[in-house]
Structures are given as structure tokens and as C-alpha cells.
Amino acid sequence: MLTDTQRNRPSIDTLYIKTYGCQMNEYDSSRMAELMQRTYGLRLVGSPEEADVILMNTCSVREKAEEKVYSELGRWRKLKERRPDIIIGVGGCVGQQEGERIQRRAPYVDIVFGPQTYHKLPEMINRIRRERVRLTNIEMPEIEKFDHLPKPHAKGVSGFVTIMEGCDKFCTFCVVPYTRGAEISRPVVDVLSECRQLLRDGAVEITLLGQNVNGYRGEGPDGEEWDFTMLLYAVAELEGLRRLRFTTSHPMEMTPELAAAFGEIPQLMPYLHLPVQTGSDRLLRAMHRGHDRATYLRIIDELRAHCPDIALSSDFIVGFPGETDEDFAQTMDLVRRVGFDSAFCFKYSPRPGTPAATSEDNVPDEVKDARLQELLGCMRELTSAALARQVGKTVDVLVERKGRQPGDMEGRTPDFKIVHFRGQPRQVGQIMPVRITAAYGQSLRGELVLAEP
Ligand code: SAH
Ligand code: SF4
Ligand code: F3S
Numbered sequence: 001m002l003t004d005t006q007r008n009r010p011s012i013d014t015l016y017i018k019t020y021g022c023q024m025n026e027y028d029s030s031r032m033a034e035l036m037q038r039t040y041g042l043r044l045v046g047s048p049e050e051a052d053v054i055l056m057n058t059c060s061v062r063e064k065a066e067e068k069v070y071s072e073l074g075r076w077r078k079l080k081e082r083r084p085d086i087i088i089g090v091g092g093c094v095g096q097q098e099g100e101r102i103q104r105r106a107p108y109v110d111i112v113f114g115p116q117t118y119h120k121l122p123e124m125i126n127r128i129r130r131e132r133v134r135l136t137n138i139e140m141p142e143i144e145k146f147d148h149l150p151k152p153h154a155k156g157v158s159g160f161v162t163i164m165e166g167c168d169k170f171c172t173f174c175v176v177p178y179t180r181g182a183e184i185s186r187p188v189v190d191v192l193s194e195c196r197q198l199l200r201d202g203a204v205e206i207t208l209l210g211q212n213v214n215g216y217r218g219e220g221p222d223g224e225e226w227d228f229t230m231l232l233y234a235v236a237e238l239e240g241l242r243r244l245r246f247t248t249s250h251p252m253e254m255t256p257e258l259a260a261a262f263g264e265i266p267q268l269m270p271y272l273h274l275p276v277q278t279g280s281d282r283l284l285r286a287m288h289r290g291h292d293r294a295t296y297l298r299i300i301d302e303l304r305a306h307c308p309d310i311a312l313s314s315d316f317i318v319g320f321p322g323e324t325d326e327d328f329a330q331t332m333d334l335v336r337r338v339g340f341d342s343a344f345c346f347k348y349s350p351r352p353g354t355p356a357a358t359s360e361d362n363v364p365d366e367v368k369d370a371r372l373q374e375l376l377g378c379m380r381e382l383t384s385a386a387l388a389r390q391v392g393k394t395v396d397v398l399v400e401r402k403g404r405q406p407g408d409m410e411g412r413t414p415d416f417k418i419v420h421f422r423g424q425p426r427q428v429g430q431i432m433p434v435r436i437t438a439a440y441g442q443s444l445r446g447e448l449v450l451a452e453p
Helices: 023-040 065-082 092-098 101-105 118-131 188-200 228-236 256-264 281-286 293-306 325-338 365-388
Strands: 014-019 053-058 087-091 111-113 135-137 158-162 205-209 217-219 225-227 243-247 271-273 311-318 342-347 394-402 408-412 418-422 431-439 443-448
Touching (some): 014 023, 023 092, 023 158, 053 065, 065 087, 065 092, 087 092, 087 118, 092 101, 092 111, 188 205, 188 228, 225 228, 228 256, 311 325, 311 365, 325 365, 342 365
Parallel strands (some): 014 053, 053 087, 087 111, 158 205, 311 342
Antiparallel strands (some): 394 408, 394 431, 431 443
């Protein structure tokens, strides 16, 4: 075989990936890195300046996503001018949405791909190197990209597995159904074998991922369709698994069995992120969320009946078209009533191609800002109160890594709060009792409770 130098082709040795967006994108980026390592022996580097292949994995869920991509690309253009042989690729949800428009605006981009085509990266890169062409591939193939990717490996005590992708819910504000496509679930055996691999690599915690993870409907080993709760029970039984989590859930896919699982599966941690977006029935309808506020509150009651200590978090949008003071008051009321431990709060921004974008974005920006600040203020109080409640308790902490202060270790409580304490690097991967001594804005401090000698 001819080497790159004999073919007079510059060799490619290094890879840089810039990732925006959700955990699915983080997962996809790590799969891309593994694929490129496997195919080309590429080494992952920490900055685009050092890389021969530079990829951006983009997100288009909120405001100015496209602009952020183009301004980052502006910086990468300079690298390409200096080193014309580098390969620049844009993938992810902006890639899917914009397609060839990206190369029209930024002709130095070699590849545009979507969330469903990144397994074709090596093929695309080969063609580019052979034919010096620009490529776009934003198909949504029926076949599973997962079948074409190398088996993933865990990098720490906590591993992630995408079990389903896409979204069929079509909330009126959201681009995800258009960028990620329809809901597709992976077969149960594939999920279990990926989990087993992570556990063999030393992970003790697994987080199952999906845009509507609890909408999972995959083919079971018995040939029947398994729902999410059935899958949870099967994963929980895997040898070596100590902690199980999942994200993101949709209220419409919460079943009584899933709520009960929080009381029945010891490995399933008492924490749930359950986005509600607004507390106003009128807006829930306009957003096409499929449920009203009473239903959401009923689900919360049910969860707490099975798991009284469950910590809850959510996503909120303020300033959806037509949102009145009364609608917003309903949101504030719901937040206090549920008592979320934390939440992500966003100002509404119209996204291209979504139904809500055809309505006028008529809540003035000052009003959106004021509502956002009020909501964030309330959430800060709730978060502080939730952390303060832990002081004095002894909790099981999964030690994840060294803390920032020398001598400190960092880990998480069952309900997903960050704890710092004095410890040893060899404790990484262990679950240890820690007595909580202080609460800060976003985290806890504690000390190891050591067994009597
Ligand atoms: N599948 C998940 C989350 C998807 S996106 C779910 O259904 O809950 C993550 C969050 O981004 C959403 O929950 C929503 O709060 C926010 N978001 C989505 N589109 C938005 C938009 N157009 N403007 C502002 N926030 C938005
Ligand atoms: Fe977007 Fe709604 Fe689907 Fe979540 S459920 S990804 S908010 S359309
Ligand atoms: Fe963003 Fe796509 Fe995830 S739009 S939030 S990267 S699914």
C-alpha cells in the first residue's frame, strides 16, 4: 500500500472537536472521536490550531445558534488560509438544518453532516482527500448508524448510552424533531451490550440518553416491543452497576410503572429532570405539550408517593408568543408548588421552520428579561434551600474525580448534588459515606465518615 507521503498527500494525525448542545451531542462527539481514532489513528488535541481535522458538533435549539457557528467558522477560516490541507467539518443540528447553505456562506468548510450521518465521516474524508471536493450529507437513513460505529468505551466512573433518538412530539417552539428526525429506539440487546462494555471498562454509573428517553420502545430479546421501564429493570440487573440515571424525560411518557420503579429499583437514583416549560394551561396547549398543569402535578405527586426524597428539575421557557402576566404567574406558582431543586430557564426565541415562529414574537425583550430574572431568583432560593437541607446528613457519594482544591475529591450524592471533601485519588469509583458540613450556591462540602478502626 502507498503511504500518504508517497501519494503526495499530507498525513492527518490530529483531531479537534468543538461540541455545543445537549448530552446527545456530547455522546455523538465521543463516538466520532472513537471512530476517527479507529480509522485514521487520529489523536484528540485540545485546540483547533494543533489539529489536521477540525469538527464542530453544533446545536440549533436556541437563539443565534447559526450566528455562533459562523463566527467560530470565521476563526477557523484563518487556520485554513495558513494550512490549506486541514479538513473542516460542521455536523450536528445546525448542519442538518442549514445543509449546503453553510458551504455557500463559508466555502472553506469541507464537510457538512447531520446527527444521523456521522458514521460516514471516514468515507467522506477519504473522498475529500482523493478528489478535493466539498461534501454535504444530511440524509436521515433508515439503517442504524450505531451498527457502523466502533464499540464505545467508558472514560470515567460514569458512562452514557444513547438508547433512543429523535422526537415525534413537535412542540411548537422546538427544532429538534426537524434536526434529529423521528423517534427511533435501539434494540434491547444492543443497549445491554453497550452498558456491559462500559461496566467492564470500570464505569459504575450509567446514564441512559434520549431526547424523549422514557418514550423508548425497542425490540426486546423476545421479539416483543419493550417499553422504557422494562429496559430499566434489565439494565439495573447488570453486574457491576451501582447507579442508574436517565435523561431527558417527557411528561406524556411517564407511566405509573415508571413512577413505581423509583421506589423499586435500588440502583435507580432519586433524581428526575422532567421539563414542563410553563405553568399556564393556555400556553401548554399553544406549545402542543400534550398535557395540562394538573396532569403534571399529578405525576409529581405519584413520583413522591413512591420516592419521597426524589429531587426534581425542569426546563422553562419565558416569553412564549402571547405570554401574559397571568400566564407567567402560573409558571411561578407551579415552580413553588413543586419545589424544584434546580431548573434551566430560557427566553423564548423563534426557531426557523417551527410552527411558533409563524406567530409574532410579541413579548418585548425587557419583559422576557424581567420574567427570566424573577424565575432565576426564585430558582436560586429553591436550589439553596435544597442544598441547605442536606447539611448534617450523611449521604452516599460516588467519588468521580479530583476536586479543584489540592487534596479535594469531587463526587455526587444520589440526588445528583456535587460534593467536595478531603479524600484520596484512589477513592475514585467508590461510593463512600460523607457527612455534609456546608452548603454553597451550587454545591456541598462534606467530610468522609471513616469506619471505626
Ligand atoms: N426533549 C427535551 C428537551 C429538548 S431541548 C424535552 O422535551 O424536554 C431543551 C430545552 O430547550 C427545552 O426543554 C426548552 O426548554 C428549551 N427550548 C427549546 N426550544 C426553545 C426555543 N425555541 N426557545 C427557548 N427555549 C427553547
Ligand atoms: Fe423539542 Fe418537545 Fe421534542 Fe422536547 S418533546 S425535543 S421540547 S419537540
Ligand atoms: Fe441542540 Fe440538537 Fe441537542 S438542537 S439540544 S444538539 S438535539
